[in-house]
Amino acid sequence: MDIAKKFSLEGKVALVTGAAYGIGFAIAEALAGAGAKIVFNCRSQKNLDQALKDYAAKGIDAHGYIADVTDEAQVAGLVEKIEADLGGVDILVNNAGIIKRIPMLEMSAEEFRQVVDIDLTGPFICAKAVIPGMIKKGHGKIINICSMMSELGRETVSAYAAAKGGLKMLTRNICSEYGEANIQCNGIGPGYIATPQTEPLRQRQPDGSRHPFDQFIIAKTPAGRWGTAEDLMGPAVFLASEASDFVNGHILYVDGGILAYIGKQP
Ligand code: NAP
Numbered sequence: 001m002d003i004a005k006k007f008s009l010e011g012k013v014a015l016v017t018g019a020a021y022g023i024g025f026a027i028a029e030a031l032a033g034a035g036a037k038i039v040f041n042c043r044s045q046k047n048l049d050q051a052l053k054d055y056a057a058k059g060i061d062a063h064g065y066i067a068d069v070t071d072e073a074q075v076a077g078l079v080e081k082i083e084a085d086l087g088g089v090d091i092l093v094n095n096a097g098i099i100k101r102i103p104m105l106e107m108s109a110e111e112f113r114q115v116v117d118i119d120l121t122g123p124f125i126c127a128k129a130v131i132p133g134m135i136k137k138g139h140g141k142i143i144n145i146c147s148m149m150s151e152l153g154r155e156t157v158s159a160y161a162a163a164k165g166g167l168k169m170l171t172r173n174i175c176s177e178y179g180e181a182n183i184q185c186n187g188i189g190p191g192y193i194a195t196p197q198t199e200p201l202r203q204r205q206p207d208g209s210r211h212p213f214d215q216f217i218i219a220k221t222p223a224g225r226w227g228t229a230e231d232l233m234g235p236a237v238f239l240a241s242e243a244s245d246f247v248n249g250h251i252l253y254v255d256g257g258i259l260a261y262i263g264k265q266p
C-alpha cells in the first residue's frame, strides 16, 4: 500500500471559512501543500485582497470570496459559485469564529447570541450548504474547529464555551446523520494558539514582563509553550484525507497536553 497516497488531497476542493489569516490560513496552506484547491471566505474586501496576496506569496492559487457564515443566502451563493467554478466542495473546514471575553453577568443576550451565531450556527449553515453536494459525490470531509472550551470553562467566556461545546455535539450529530453517505465529520480542538484572537492574552505588561495569562497558559501546558497555527497543519491534513476514512465524530485535541494535565503541583 502507498501510505503517502492516503494523505494526498490531489484533485480535492477545500473550503476553509474565515481563512484570510490566523488558524484558517495555516490550515488552508497545509491542505494546499497536500494537493487541494483552496477556497476561502471572509467578511471584508480589505482582508480578502491582503489574503490573496499572502496566498500568492506562498505559491497558492487560492479562490477568495466575501461571505458571512451567518448569512444563509450568502453561504448558498458561495457554494453555488464553487460548484460552478471548481466542481463542488470535497472538504469543508468550519474555522471562522469570534470570542467575546466578558463576565457573564455583564454580557448582554445580544452579545451572547452574536458569538453563538458565528461559532455554532455558522458551521451548521455551512455544513448544510455543502452536504447535498457531498452526498452526490459519494464522499465528504467536514472539520469543525472546536476549542479547549468544548470541554472546559473559564471566567468571561460563557458564550464561547457554550458555542464550542455545541460545536462538538454538532460534529457528532453530523457524523450520526451522514456517516452512511460516506461523510466524515470530525473536530480539531486547538489548545492555546498564538494568533490575533489570543493576542490580548499575550500582551507584554507596561514593565515588559509577560502577561499573567500568558504565564498561566505556559504553566498549564505540559509542552511548556503556546501552540502555533503550524501545529494544526498535520492534524488537518489527516482529517481531510482518506487516511482518516474510518475516523468519524471524533474531536482531535491539539493542545500540547492541556486536557491531560491537572496543573503544576505547588
Ligand atoms: P482569528 O485570528 O481571530 O481569525 C478568525 C477568522 O474568522 C478571521 O479570518 C475572520 O475574518 C473570520 N470570521 C469571523 N467571523 C466571521 C464571519 N461571520 N464570517 C466569515 N468569517 C468570519 O482567530 P483564530 O485564532 O485564527 O481562530 C480560528 C478558529 O479557531 C476560531 O473558530 C477560533 O474560535 C478557533 N480557536 C482558536 C484558538 C486560539 O487559541 N487562537 C484555539 C482554539 C480554537 P474577518 O473578521 O476578516 O471576516
Ligand code: GCO
Residues within 6 Å of the ligand: 099, 101, 146, 147, 148, 149, 154, 157, 160, 189, 190, 191, 192, 193, 197, 198
Ligand atoms: C480564551 C481563549 C480561548 C482560546 C481557545 C482555547 O480567552 O480562553 O481565547 O478560548 O482561543 O479557544 O482552545
